[in-house]
Amino acid sequence: MKLILQFFISGVVGFFGMYALMNFSEVNFSGEITVISLIAISIILITMGIIQFQKIKFLNKQNFSGDEEDEVEERKYKMFANYSLYANSSFVLSILTLSLSLLTTQNLVMTIASIFLLIITYFLIHYMGYLMQQVYPERNIPSTSDPDYAKSLLDIADDGEKHVMLTGLYKSHSLLNISLIVAIILSTVYSFTGEDSQIFSIILMAVVLLIVNSKYLLVVRNK
Secondary structure: OHHHHHHHHHHHHHHHHHHHHHOHHHOOHHHHHHHHHHHHHHHHHHHHHHHHHHHHHHHHOOOOOOHHHHHHHHHHHHHHHHHHHHHHHHHHHHHHHHHHHHHHHOOHHHHHHHHHHHHHHHHHHHOHHHHHHHHOOOOOOOOOOOOOHHHHHHHHOOHHHHHHHHHHHHHHHHHHHHHHHHHHHHHHHHHHHOOOOOHHHHHHHHHHHHHHHHHHHHHHHHO
């Protein structure tokens, strides 16, 4: 399985590498090379996510007991966390790849490849609920389509898991605030020094920042 995946990754990277070399005179470094690199990274992340998925399924078919069972449960938890990281990262990169492909290269092959990767990563994220059921078969894991998915997930978690989840969410919320503020500042500086105005992007980021903080504070206030 790993050998097939290695051949697949090598083939894809080799294809885009040869494509770039054959069209080097027409390649815009900030456009096509960037898109090709993002496509390659997305494919690698997707492949790594699939490997984690297969490993969890393989462990579920085995029988363990005692301390070994606890070790396997911890391994499955980390594999699921890795799968989630790879799936979400590849999804974001696929969106970025499609956007850059449409705006900079306007290359049909790259646009189709970006859309294809976006579809694959969407299904990887969609299968997170199923994979979580594989990691915790004894629990009634809610479906990702459940409108109260977040609440249902917290209800089945124990105190330790809730602490870990809420700590991660709070740190992510704080990081998002800082990141958006920095992005607004950099976009403003770029608008002064460059020819392209980033007013729309600045307003959009400010709106997102306002919505995220308002939602968080309203939820805290109403509890």
